[in-house]
Amino acid sequence: MVRPSLNDLAAFAAVANHQSFRRASDIMGISRSALSHTIIGLEAKLNVRLFNRTTRSVSLTQAGARLLARLDPVLQDLDQALDTLSEERGTPSGPLRINANKSGASILLADVVPRFLELYPDVELDLVSEGRLVDIVEQGFDAGIRLLETVPKDMVAVKFGGDVRFIAVAAPSYLHGKERPQTPDDLYAHRCVRQRLPSGKRYRWEFSRRGSEVAIDVPGNLTLDDNDLLVRAAADGRGIAYVPEYFARPYLVSGQLLTVLEDWCPRGPGLALYYPRSRHVPSPLRAFIDLLREVDSTR
Template sequence: MKQNFTVRQGALDGVEAFLSVAQHRSFRRAATQLGVTPSAISQAVRALEARIGAALFIRTTRSVGLTEAGERFLSRAKPAFEELVAASEVARDLGQRPAGRLRLTVPRAVVSHLLERLIASFCQAYPEVEVEIAASPDMVDIAAGGFDAGIRLGQFIEADMIAVRLTPSHLLTVVGSPDYLRRRQRPELIDDLRQHTCLRMRRSNGSIAPWSFVNGNEAIEVIVSGSFIANDIPTMHGAAVEGMGLAQVPEPIAAGAVKAGKLVRVLEPFATMAPGVFLYYPGNRQMMPKLRAFVDHVKSRADSANKPGIDIDGEQTRRRRRNSDVPSKSSRRH
């Protein structure tokens, strides 16, 4: 059976005309206020009366009055209509300037390493925007979760999102504490991981993430084993500092502990590159000013070292998966 795709007549059609006539007790003055003809006002009111099923006005050649149905309708319709007008004004205001709540979903690992200074400077520049950060290791559906944008590693961003680079590409480095490495022979080859306790991370889809390496020109994914599983990078990093095993984490996350002597890099010749961290958001044609302001703020603060060879103009290019972005991978089981 063929469906009817005609939009039904709205319950609010004719209400503004009715309220104006009720205010002025005149179809002609109501028409002047609304900038239409008296005939248009009369037709709108008649259509409203027909839809309601009751006469709202008593009309004579000399005056216009309200029926009892009209009085009752006026008492409920006027405050409701005024609320709708006020709601429109509030929404319009948010569409004209950076204001309101900006909700971001981010992994916990980037909050202290990347976001704190960025958010602080943005809030200082745009005091009417309220920033809310939801730190979670899960891959969140932005639209379903009510978020304006998200921040994730580039390899986990869907291809239909617009992405703006926040950091350069970085190494995935394997680290262990000096205490752990005193108890175990330091791994020199990827196969040496068989004899080591490896700290693993569970992805939001429930799977355990393999470790990624490069051996010459070959990209390799290795399934490691160990007695500890976390669901975010900071927890895994902390476990490595405590000597619980080896962990593979982004180089910027490990750098501080390595410098402080709390962690040691291993298997450095086999470290692979990750695309880096990106701000991403849906490709809406009408971007809210608060998000536009944040995107522009991110771009304006991007370090010049991030820019060579990188297209960060998210408004002009959609992110595409390319072979050079994510290399083909083979798998080895340990």
């Protein structure tokens, strides 16, 4: 048997952990054909089939599962050893992949990312912004950023950015001549700009006051899937929108939008950076968390 290289084994672990040649090739920065060729070569060297492949899926054989169980701890130990060398040089280096929702990414780009890149020029920060909640381990991310209440229970969460508040807003031109809603039920008499969630479901607007909670499937003839677009549509007089205050603030300051149902829109738990509890925390992520906490303490 020809002894496989470390690159061969790392490629195998990437495909096995993500159960996808596409995801593994994206994370490793190589083409799918090159990755496939590496795996075929590895199986030839070991004289054993490691994966069951179809046109739609890839799964481990029994031999592949046994190899992964032994290999994963070894590769994690190697990553930790290399990370220790980085620490001894005095500065973190290497890739840092963070998956964030759009509001989280916007806050980081304004307050944290510029300072982080200045302090740690040897770190390659890959900040992916998307609406859907993903499995950060399966997708190859070091950390994720979402609302604290949506962070999986088996993750370590680092809260930042303060509490978040969703508010109902509308343009003065839309409200002119209309009776402003006083309770969430009054929205049924208005035109609203509705929101489509990444899951495909339409978002039910959630309000609370003095312990009373209400979820409303509001009426409206326009549905959007992006907070910036929702705010712009409301500012253009298309109806009432329900968005994080962060996105509406510039329009409120300029007078292009006004709030409605003010006392039905309390603050709630804000954003959090989260990462796997059971895995080694690489030095770039530790440095990012330290800076995030430092910046957050000065807000």
